[in-house]
Amino acid sequence: MNTPGPEGPGGAEPIASRGLGILRDAVAHLRDEAASAGLTLDVPGVADARAARAALVDQIDDYLLPRLSSLDAPLLAVVGGSTGAGKSTLVNSLVGDVVSRAGVLRPTTSAPVLVHHPGDAPWFADQRILPGLGRVTGAVPAEAPQDPSSVRLVDSARMARGLAILDAPDIDSVVTRNRDLAGQLLAAADMWIFVTTAARYADAVPWDLLRQAAERGTSVAIVLDRVPSEAIGEIRAHLGQMLQQQGLGQAPVFSIAESALDPRGILPDDQIGPLRDWLRALAEDAEERAAVVRQTLTGALDALETRAGALATSVEDQHNAAAALLSEVDRAYHDALDQVARDVSDGTLLRGEVLARWQEFVGTGELFKQVESTVSRLRDRLTSFVRGRRDEPEPLGEALQTGASAMVTAQAQRAAATAARAWRTSPGGAAVLERHPDLARSAPDLDTRVERLVRDWQAGIFDMVRTEGKDRRAAAKGLAYGVNGLGLALMLVTFASTGGITGAEVGIAGGSAVLAQKILEAIFGDETVRRLAAKARENLVRGVRELFDAEALRYRRALEDAMTDAGQAARLREAASAVKAAR
């Protein structure tokens, strides 16, 4: 299937030329969608996904778009293979001149060299293909440093018109940059000329690439280089067997015996001859050439859908991972808010300190005094003076405030700790948490914000009492208790009004609230008291919700760059289907 033949693997004409413009646009659209695919979260496999995205975008830029723009452009054969396989020597020998540096040191070629017929120069001089690489012209300087980010263009009259060869860096040396560039160049090829040697033909790395080529339907020719002449038969047979297994059984194989090079480093003619002739014949036969182009192009286009689909899956993974992280945060703060709402209404806030203060308040008769002291402010002042103490409800108010603040703060801290713990163990979350270490706990100004929130809420309660008292007959009566006293009573009622207190505490904590409720009802009427308490509770919970939302927002911000819009995966798939439909 890999022999360039008159028919592509699909059998029918793969590309209708009239639809070429549409197809090209569809591919360009797919490229833009792929390039903007968000892969920022470090979920498992994201490195592969990023590499796949880069490879996809590169191949569309380097190969598919230029090839779709001009089907009749010269055929580009990329010479690829292991380091030390003799790629450069092969290219030099094909051209009959030293165009690419060969040598004993590995890896030799790091900048790609593209050799073409002088007449084909316009095809390669501009950025039509390989737009990411610069262009340098002229033969390779002997010892000048090679620039791996540009393609060296060499024209040679000995090249056949219509076919250019590109000497790629190795695919397996220690230089990572070479491996990446080689991969990019091979993806941009109309045809691979795969060079291996007697010592290397069983290496794992090149076979991975060959398997890829087989899967993609790329046209491949194999050159078995540096074969000891006595072993040609055996190795050739073994290699043929291996190619067969890989589904590349029909790829042409050219063997080149290990032979003495001429002083310029060029292989003897009888060794390079068959390959050169085959290439020349291919160049001259326009139909054959078109078939090769079509085969590789079809294969690349076929692969697009799977690759775009895989990318879309990765994007979905990202989206799901980000959504899962966010839902952990939302759940943590939601639970915290629930707990706050429960604590606010079930009387737990009235325990401990508040209860003690209340008992002090009631037990020492201060309340009775306050209740009865409609006209006895003077007396109060006097007793205060005499007893050296002021009969004010402040300790109770303070206890209520610190109680509520501490409870809200603790719930916020707990939510932050829960969210951080969840992130640490979630895919992608750990890395985000490392980038934003402050997310492990609540915002540093949480305490002050909670205090302000509770203070504002208290002030709101006093306001409520004041406005409620103003337009009532009860105003005069209410005034006597003082806005503060009534406000505190209302707070007590708020914190216990669902009466969720059980057991022995009913008489204590509940009782205190019941007493407070009685006073309030006497002044405002029971309907109003219920309404006020509900409103006060609602206000507090709303304030806490806003506060928690602000806290959760910190996590949301950290994920901002990772939150791809939900439609991206679908758009990628759509773009891939559009490509399919346009063919």
Add this chain to the structure above:
Amino acid sequence: MRLGLPGRHERPADPADALTARAGALDEARVAGGDLLDGDAAAAAREVAARVRERMALGGRNVVVALAGSTGAGKSSIFNALVGEDVAEVGVRRPMTSVPRAAVWDDDPASALLDWLGVDRRHRVGEGDGHLGGLVLVDLPDFDSRELGNRREADRLLGLTDLFVWVTDHQKYADAVIHDQYIAARRDHQANMLVVLNHADEVAADQLPRVVADLTRLLEADGLADPRVIATSARTGMGMDALREAVAGVVSDRRAALRRLEVDLDGVVRRLRDGVGTAPDGVPREARARLVGALARAAGVPTALDAVERSYRRDALRRTGVVFTRWRSTLVADPLKRLRLDRLPGGAPEAGDIRAALGRSSMPEPSAAARAELDLAEGELADAASTGLPRAWADEVSRAAHPPEDDMRDALDRALTSKVTRHRTPVWWAVAGAVQWLCAAAVVAGVVWYVALGLAGWLQFALPEVPRWGPVPYPFLLIVGGLGLAILVSLACRAVVVPAARRRRRVVEASLRQAVGGVADARIIGPVEAVLARHGDVVKMLERAGGARA
């Protein structure tokens, strides 16, 4: 078993024993660390420790040298050249060797060692000329061909060999596989490495030094200091003497196995060390103080103390106050009794009291705020105690610092009921009380006197003159004097009672604080410190496994 040349007495301890001891320490560290260590590192540690013991048990007579390299680099050819006869098949098909083969330079077949290595194809060379005596040379399958089985077998044997001989050639010397996945990954073993550039005869003589220099540069980039490359050709015999000599040098030294295992030990110790940290010596004072404060509040200590103080004041004033106003204090219940903390000092609760059975107080449940504060204090204590610890340990500390709330509440309540008692009644209360009663009696007497006088006057009895003190009649003196004295005594007592109540509060507070501190130590600090101690054990064991003197 002894490893090392006979007569090497300059080392203080036998190196083989020292190494086995280190392996033992490594095992102990692994067991002590348990699931708090990184699972992979722990598995590697287990494997290395087992290997150390196995290898040491096999003795140090033999040195295992492995020829490892790419397919086609000529491992088997070198093997044959060293053995001196064609033992291993050599061919052009790639990959050629897929089953390892060993040659033993020894009169003893070294069967146990080869069984341990799992090498079945064996060839005995014999003691020979002596300077390779003890050598066990293993020809490995390649590690870079498509045959994954070869690679697995090579990797397995590379884990067991003492000396690595990396064989490559001028085509393959820059391959990523050998550098990134093999040499650089074992750079710590560089003292046990030889690098051979085979097929040197295929490179032009004037180019060979450049190739060797380039390979040396790549090896340096892999992290080897001063690597030595031996250029050989098994075909022409070039460089084979140098290789033989280098191998003989290692073999005659006999410490290759020790060195290799030492490096492996160091490697896993380092990996395990990444999973531990530098723990603080214990729980910091201020964190403990905060925790105790939070626990005290959660236990309701302030409420209890208020009750203690108020109860004392109430009792004192009731006993020493003006008799006529005592009824007022009965309006308020005894706060201690209400909390059921009114156990008599040193005594059990009153018989028939339900507390005798339950041992529980009626303290109100801790408020949401107190609970939250306790939670925070526990969290802060955990943070302070786990500074510098890796996450797994920090999480364990955090778990230890957050015991179940119910247990805590129970323990705190027991501390409270055991420490809070009803105050004793001081003698002076009785004295002052007696004075108050006397005053009251005087007042009553005065009033009765007046009433009697009035009644007598109304009934027109003639009465003797009321005795007077100056112009003041005695009954009046009794009333005013009694009241005045009662008030004076009451005021004087109040002046004494208020500070005394406060003192009483402080005394109880101190003992409560101690009791709560005891609960904190037993339930939170103790478990946290146990985790820290466990961590310390692991660190100490790792230090010993790392070669530090115990």
